[in-house]
Amino acid sequence: MPFLNVDQISEWLDGTGITLLELHGPMGSIRLEDRPAADAPKAPADIIVTSSGTGTFRDRHPLSAAVLVAPGMTVAECQIIGLLQIGALLTPVLAPCAATVAGLLVAEGEIVGFGTKLIALHPLTSQAAS
Amino acid sequence: MIEILSQTALATVQDLGRHGALGFGVGTSGAMDEMALSAGNLLLGNNEADAAIEIQVFPFTLRFRQACAFAVTGADCAATLDERPVLPWWSCQAAAGQTLRLGVPVAAAWKASRAYLCVAGGIDVPAVLGSRSTQLRGAFGGHQGRALQQGDVLAVGVPGEGLRMTGFGLQPPALVDRMQQDGVPAVRVMPAAEYGCYTEASLAAFWGEPWKITPQSDRYGYRLAGPALSPIAPLELRSHGIVPGVIQVPPGGQPIVQMRDAQPSGGYPKIGTVIAADLWRLGQAPIGSLIRFMRCDWDEALAANARNRAYLDEALRLIGLHRLQSGRG
Amino acid sequence: MTPTVSLLGTTALLFEAPGETSLATQQRIWSLARETQSWPEVAEAVPGMNNLMLAFSQPPKECDGLTARLLAAWQAAEPLALAGRLVELPVTYGGEAGPHIADVIAHTALDLDEIIARHTAPDYPVYAIGSHPGYCYLGGMDPQIATPRRKTPVLRLPGGAVSIGGPQTGVSASAGPSGWNTIGSTTMRFFDPAQSPPCLLRPGDTIRFRAAKVIR
Numbered sequence: 001m002p003f004l005n006v007d008q009i010s011e012w013l014d015g016t017g018i019t020l021l022e023l024h025g026p027m028g029s030i031r032l033e034d035r036p037a038a039d040a041p042k043a044p045a046d047i048i049v050t051s052s053g054t055g056t057f058r059d060r061h062p063l064s065a066a067v068l069v070a071p072g073m074t075v076a077e078c079q080i081i082g083l084l085q086i087g088a089l090l091t092p093v094l095a096p097c098a099a100t101v102a103g104l105l106v107a108e109g110e111i112v113g114f115g116t117k118l119i120a121l122h123p124l125t126s127q128a129a130s
Numbered sequence: 131m132i133e134i135l136s137q138t139a140l141a142t143v144q145d146l147g148r149h150g151a152l153g154f155g156v157g158t159s160g161a162m163d164e165m166a167l168s169a170g171n172l173l174l175g176n177n178e179a180d181a182a183i184e185i186q187v188f189p190f191t192l193r194f195r196q197a198c199a200f201a202v203t204g205a206d207c208a209a210t211l212d213e214r215p216v217l218p219w220w221s222c223q224a225a226a227g228q229t230l231r232l233g234v235p236v237a238a239a240w241k242a243s244r245a246y247l248c249v250a251g252g253i254d255v256p257a258v259l260g261s262r263s264t265q266l267r268g269a270f271g272g273h274q275g276r277a278l279q280q281g282d283v284l285a286v287g288v289p290g291e292g293l294r295m296t297g298f299g300l301q302p303p304a305l306v307d308r309m310q311q312d313g314v315p316a317v318r319v320m321p322a323a324e325y326g327c328y329t330e331a332s333l334a335a336f337w338g339e340p341w342k343i344t345p346q347s348d349r350y351g352y353r354l355a356g357p358a359l360s361p362i363a364p365l366e367l368r369s370h371g372i373v374p375g376v377i378q379v380p381p382g383g384q385p386i387v388q389m390r391d392a393q394p395s396g397g398y399p400k401i402g403t404v405i406a407a408d409l410w411r412l413g414q415a416p417i418g419s420l421i422r423f424m425r426c427d428w429d430e431a432l433a434a435n436a437r438n439r440a441y442l443d444e445a446l447r448l449i450g451l452h453r454l455q456s457g458r459g
Numbered sequence: 460m461t462p463t464v465s466l467l468g469t470t471a472l473l474f475e476a477p478g479e480t481s482l483a484t485q486q487r488i489w490s491l492a493r494e495t496q497s498w499p500e501v502a503e504a505v506p507g508m509n510n511l512m513l514a515f516s517q518p519p520k521e522c523d524g525l526t527a528r529l530l531a532a533w534q535a536a537e538p539l540a541l542a543g544r545l546v547e548l549p550v551t552y553g554g555e556a557g558p559h560i561a562d563v564i565a566h567t568a569l570d571l572d573e574i575i576a577r578h579t580a581p582d583y584p585v586y587a588i589g590s591h592p593g594y595c596y597l598g599g600m601d602p603q604i605a606t607p608r609r610k611t612p613v614l615r616l617p618g619g620a621v622s623i624g625g626p627q628t629g630v631s632a633s634a635g636p637s638g639w640n641t642i643g644s645t646t647m648r649f650f651d652p653a654q655s656p657p658c659l660l661r662p663g664d665t666i667r668f669r670a671a672k673v674i675r
Contacts, residue, residue, distance in 0.1 A: 053455075061217050062301050063206040065238040080217065083299075088306065088441065089448035090220070090299040152505045152514060154650070154658050155594045155632070258652050267635040268592040270652040323465035323473060346614075350636060366607060366625050368480055369589065369596050371505045371512025373470040380638060381610045395507055395589030395596075397608060397624060398638065403468035431469045432518060 006030065046102055047123055049093060051084060051116040058083035058090070059108040067108075069101045069119070081119055084112070098124045131195035132183075132249070134282045135229065140186040140348075143253050143272035143284070146179040147390070148261035157394045158374065159263035159271070162244050162349060162413030163204050165303050165438060170203035170248030172446050173221040173300060175290045180252030181262035183278065185245045190232040192247070194224040198286055199250035199296050205235035205242035205414065220299035235416075240304045241315075243416040251287030266349070266391055298452055303441050309408070311422035314340045315415060317408040318426040318434065322376065322400035324365060332359040336401060340420040341385070347417055349391040354421070358383030365399045372396045375404035387412065407434030462533055464526050469518040474511040474529060480626070482598055484509045485586045486538035489662055493539065494532050500525060506587040506662060508596050508627065541663025545582070548630065548645045548666060550621050552578075554674025556644035559609070563623060563640050566606045574642065575670050577601040578621075578628065585664045593632035593650025593658050597666060600628045612638040619645045621668065630666075643668075 010032060013021060019034040051057070059082060060067045069081045075095040082093035082104075099121035106118055134141075144167065147160025161167040161184055168178045188207060194200075199221060202209045206218040210231050216222045224230065232245055255262050255273050264272025273284060309316050328336070341354040359379050372378075376388045378398035387404055388396070390413070404412055405426060415421055426434070460477035467473060474491070476484050488511050492504040495513055502516035519525050552575050553560050563574055583597035590596070605626040613636060616622070620631040624639035631637065632649035645668075649659050660666070 062305050063218055063239050087448050088301045088445050089452060090301060091452060092297055150503055152503050153588060155588045155590055155592045268633045268650060320466060320468050322467065368508040368510060369627060370473060370507040370510045373467050375468050380612060393590045405468045406470050435469060
């Protein structure tokens with residue numbers, strides 16, 4: 001069903017006092033509502049980085065005392081934010097995009113499986129990232 | 131090609147050593163920590179015995195003149211590639227023109243003193259008498275038979291078929307098997323021929339006391355400080371073959387552990403031999419640190435050899451699996 | 460008297476022949492080295508001064524069998540008379556060339572000329588190569604000039620140093636540490652890794668020292 005250009009209408013409505021617009025026509029209806037800012041999820045959703053396999057989660061390199069990431073830290077795309085250990089092998093947990101670290105969801109030394117949630121990230125918006 | 135940028139001392143090209151030339155008076159040389167060198171090579175799809183650069187004095191800086199996969203094993207040197215941190219014991223990719231800097235070893239989980247810069251394809255210097263290790267005494271092998279200097283340019287070999295990817299690592303064996311006695315790093319020792327020639331008090335001190343690695347310690351041998359070891363009667367021996375790990379006691383009573391550049395024969399009395407399986411641990415012990423000796427027998431020493439072998443075999447297996455699973459075998 | 464067999468960790472085994480050091484015993488050691496070199500456990504059989512080190516290719520599961528075989532092979536070993544070349548080395552004795560000559564004089568109670576006379580008189584058979592590339596262990600030194608090894612090894616002795624350690628004498632082929640007493644110096648190239656074999660001298664050759672110069 002062809003729709004009017006919703007983005008264009010939204011733009012026109014911005015700055016007016018109109019909070020609700022309903023259009024009914026032979027082709028269908030459209031409802032545009034201007035919700036208060038508090039309810040609007042303006043920021044992109046948290047990304048949860050999950051484990052790609054079974055192993056032991058490491059929040060730091062075994063030789064190091066310092067953790068790889070901590071909540072609040074900014075990370076770049078493909079940055080190593082954790083490690084997965086299988087026997088003597090260490091594989092990286094990588095940030096899928098530029099982000100700030102929201103929190104670690106597993107503890108250092110915890111055994112994880114495929115899909116276990118490891119780290120929560122707030123992706124950086126393109127303005128913030130640049 | 132790799133270009134050495136920093137003024138440096140005591141960095142040499144080493145592999146797993148030169149064997150079969152003892153009869154010419156040529157000792158084995160080779161990496162002080164052969165486990166680190168082997169592991170670095172496995173991370174890069176190299177032969178275990180491919181040549182690498184052993185670094186003992188830090189900071190150490192080099193430039194990759196060509197794109198090159200590499201790994202820094204041994205001590206954690208807070209390494210950076212173009213000032214961005216790279217993990218230790220981890221395979222990395224350098225682009226042409228990038229600079230690698232190894233800082234002073236960070237003594238967190240493991241106090242180590244030597245690092246190994248391994249490259250895919252190995253360091254390409256001519257093999258002399260079957261090895262690329264540097265024979266400092268006699269000045270042959272490695273890079274012109276000498277320690278590396280600022281401005282030296284080293285060739286890198288052609289990477290093997292095995293290498294398709296980087297970005298994974300290994301847990302160092304030092305963390306797998308911690309060897310300590312009363313909180314002091316320890317190595318296992320088998321008694322040697324003149325063991326029974328020493329006084330009870332000397333033997334008790336040998337096993338019971340910590341020994342300090344003095345500043346007069348290097349790739350030739352570690353001079354230890356501690357109680358004087360006294361023979362029951364003065365000993366004067368004929369020259370005989372020795373190997374790295376042999377603990378000699380000169381008349382002064384302070385033991386010297388022969389290390390990788392040890393001469394292949396000597397005449398001082400031998401109280402014991404650090405077992406081959408633990409030489410890498412001693413090779414990483416820093417100047418000024420303490421070491422303890424733990425007595426072991428033949429079977430225990432063989433088992434220790436087997437355990438080292440198992441670590442490397444398992445590492446190779448896991449790396450192979452990881453490559454397959456990542457779809458870039 | 461029986462030989463002694465001992466271990467150097469799991470890397471090598473050491474066989475020590477009984478009795479006084481002699482050329483006849485060394486010839487049997489050469490024979491034993493030739494025999495054991497072909498054994499599967501042995502990577503290299505390395506003669507020393509009336510002794511033999513067997514560097515393992517793979518350490519055996521237990522050593523008793525190997526030790527028994529070795530003792531039997533020694534019993535059966537016939538002297539191997541290796542006939543070699545005679546090489547004369549010109550030596551500068553004393554002064555800066557012989558920094559420890561004073562210790563030899565003090566220990567032996569002989570003067571410089573007597574020590575030189577006794578050092579240059581014999582023909583020295585090359586018993587073994589060891590210590591460092593191209594270094595020859597020599598037999599036949601006059602026991603009158605024997606001087607114990609130094610209490611603390613010297614960190615750097617130059618190549619060409621002619622030294623006495625206990626009852627033995629030898630010439631350094633390159634610079635390095637040593638516990639011996641240096642009495643003189645010679646110029647001679649003993650080792651070239653580009654050559655095959657790389658050593659200029661081998662067991663069975665003979666060295667003679669000639670006093671080319673004496674620094675008082």
